[in-house]
Amino acid sequence: MRLRCCLSFLLILLFSGNAFCQVYLTKTGFIGFYSKTPLEDIQAENNQVYAILDPASHHLAFALLLKGFIFPRELMQEHFNENYAESDKYPKATFSGSCSGEMDLSKEGIYQVVIKGELNLHGVTRPIETTAQLEVKNDRILGTAFFKIIPENFDISIPEVVRGKIAKDIDVKVRTVWMRSK
Template sequence: MKKFIFCIGCCVLVISAASAQVYITRTGVIQFFSKTPLEDIKAENKQVYAAVDLSGKTMAFSMLMKSFLFRKELMQEHFNENYVESDRYPKAIFKGTFTGDVDPQKPQVYPIQVQGVITLHGVEKSINTPATLEITAEGLTGTARFSLLPQDFAITIPGIVRDKIARQIDVQVKVDCKPVK
């Protein structure tokens, strides 16, 4: 009987430890920047859903395109109506894996390499970028920086504003995730 109770206790500990390796948030932040001599454009989305599974070395992100906020209301309107067509393509999604060892029991910053597929404007594109995962007492913080080309996602920039929008858009990602209990 004692062995049975011990085995059940071990199973509960193993299951608890495994679930502690999954981290989620609903308040991740993705920013993008477009810098040209004529105009700088910055937008921020603070409603990014993210899940990171350390044991499976997988991650997924999802966000509504209409949740990007711009400095100028007209920029936001043009972004949603003319460029990303957020009524037709409401979400952007990333699904991927990462390489690098991350110990959830050892708080520190871990460099990783992320590889996966971004779906934006109805187009899928592979991405491979360096990132970091920081284990803290509260959970996990993930950060990454990379660039995207609008034409890779069939986003057309009209000639009249082409000089105001960078050919390459810089993207920053920051997610503060809590362990799933």
């Protein structure tokens, strides 16, 4: 009898962990990257980032299409897709991880958190850790983060001729407005 109780209790736990009734979701997240050198400034912005946040488990994930990055210069965009990101071979970039720190995402407030997880880009997965801010307001969560990545860490090779035009570390900005999904 006790065993049955335990079992059913555990089963309930299992299923509750499985259900995403309370997740926050967006399909219009923003990720931009910026490279500044004396020779050239490069920027690219993607406003079609898919992101999901589970406020109970503090897990979160991002996914985007590299072809969704818009450059002010069309030729740069073509070169980015053709020569650097190789978007036809590796169309997606993803992040999966969790946030830690003092927060209660069921209450309104601004929380400074640390996000740890794995970034997959150009077929390479690397651990990423960054500080971020989560702001819970009106049933929405506003997330912002800022970090740097090194293209070479993701096997993106930069030829010598253009090395001076591309920064060693690329600044990445993330901004999402998560809505509670039904």
